[in-house]
Structure formats: structure tokens, C-alpha cells
Amino acid sequence: MRGEAEMRLTSCVLLCVLLSLSQAVRPGQDVRCGACRALVDEMEFAISQIDPKKMIQTGSFRINPDGSQSIREVPLARSEGNLLELMESVCERMADYGEHTDSSTNRKSYLRIKSRNGESMDLSQAALDSRITSSLKFACETIVEQHEDELIEFFSHEMENVKDKLCSKRTDLCDHALKIPHDEL
Template sequence: MRTYLLFFLIVVYVNYAFSKIEPEELKCLVCEQSINEMKQAINSIDPSKKVDVGGYHLDADGNYRSSKVISAAQSEVLLSEMIDQICDKMENYVRATWKSNGTLTLLNLLDSSGAMNSKMSEVDIIQDDDLNKSLQYYCSSIMEENEDAVIEYFRDNKDGLICSQIGLCGRRYVKEDL
């Protein structure tokens, strides 16, 4: 009887120990999903929309000259506004693990058309005490702390994984499919 009790306690402890979510991994996933949401929002901007940037000077004749015209998707003002709004989308995300391999993921409950995400049957939702409010909190803190780097990343159309570049995703958490 004691052997069964001991075995049961070990199984419960191991299950509990491996079911805990590492905050670093969660921050990495939140960063990646936030950047993906930013990419989708930027891709929805009309490419023909342009913005005047730079110094606004008058020439000797009193005519207005702007220094440069860029795509609206590269405007620092627009990117900053998007960063401020992007974390609101995290309320549609939940923590989950893939049934196939147990890997932690953040899953958007809704697909792009507003219907229930078809991948819901492929994951196990993780119930948490804060009703996933921490996802918005992590997003806000990540975007606040790294706003300049994120703006530069999108403004300059840089390559690579920005979440790794700003130190949120170590090699252990980097996804290959991004």
C-alpha cells in the first residue's frame, strides 16, 4: 500500500513539475505572436499610401519642401500607434499545449474571418487563474521596453527574428516555422 501511495505521489509531483510554464518561454511566445500580429496589421496597409517625413522647410521662394516620402507602413508614428494597440489583440489568445507533442503555444481563439480557430481540437487549453490577462501584460511590457527596436525592425524591413535579437527568445525557444 505504501508503495502505491509513494508511486502516486511521485507521478503527481512529476506531472506538476513538468506542467509549469516557464515565464521566459511564455514571454518569447507572447513576443512572437505580437510581432506576427504587427506583421498582419502592416500587410493590411495600402502600399500606395505614402507619408511625408523629415524636415519641413520653405525654400527661398516660400514653397514647401519635404525631405522624403515613404510608405505609410514604414512611418514611425504609425508603427508607434500600432504598437500601442497590438496588445489588445492578446485577449483573444489562450495558453495551450499541442496534443501531438506537448509543446506550449499561444493560440488565437478566432481565425482571420472571426470564426472559431480550426486548430482548437489539436490543443489542450491551459486553464489559469488570471484568465490569460498576463498575456496582455507581458505584451505591453515587452512592447514598452523594446518599442524603439520594434519600430526600427519594421521601419527598416530588417530580416531575422526580432524576439531573439532583443533577447527574449533564446535558442531553446526559437521556432523554426516563423
């Protein structure tokens, strides 16, 4: 009897440990996914604030043997130099986000809690906590560091559904992104 009880207890403890580990993985995935989606939103907004008529010359300034140069003009907003500059500060804006937990799925998402234009916002659904913003900022910085080339590739061209294409399909940071409405972070 005693051996059977010990075995049941061991099985129960093992099951509890496995359940806690599986629950511990989900919040990390949610934070990385939320950080990626917030990063995309912030980058798209920052790019939209730059005059689309401003151009910058890129390419080689060397003179080719035929006397020509390999210079081309690209919009400043989507130039590699500008994108790199934006990526240096984009994670600082994670302080503008709060956490929302869906009561039916228990999945976390991240909402902007500070308005860009000074309008008041409904914060009743958002949890405001320094741990949330610091984990979002850390996740954002990790994404920028690990996926810099992909970010430049995606933002150097105008495309639709960057959140899904970058955060889910390219980087696998969001395993559930196709179920999230496009405007939700």
C-alpha cells in the first residue's frame, strides 16, 4: 500500500510540475508576441510621421569605369539608416503599454495606455505595472537584437499585415497570431 501511495504522490507532483512549466512557457510567448506586435505598431507609426517626399541617396558613391555612379534615391522614412535609428529607441516606447488578459482564454495582450495625440484613453481593461513594461521592453530589445535584418527587410518596403508576416510567419514569436484581430497587440 505504501509503495502505491508514494507512486501516486510522485505522479501527482510530476504532473503538477509539468503543468506549471507549460503555464510558465505561455506568458513568455505572450510577452514576446506582444512585444513584437507593439514594436511593429510603433515602427509603422514612426515611419508614418516622416514626410514621404523626403528622399535620401543610397548606394555607392564610387565612379564606375563607364563614368556613372550606382546611386539611387529612396524615401528617407524607409531607408536603412533611418530604420536603424528608429530601432534604437523603439523599445523605450514599451512603457506606453499595459497588459490585458482575456477572461475567456486567459491569453495576455498588450494595449497602448498613452495616447499619441493627447486624447484620454479607456484604461479600465489594462493592468499597469512596471514589471509588465520592463518585461515588454526586454522582449522588444531581444527581438530587435536577434531579428534586425528581418525588421529592416520588412520595414524598408511598404507591406500589409506586417504584424502577422513578421511576428508569426517569419520569426515564430506568435504561434497564435492568425487568431488575433489585426488591430490588437
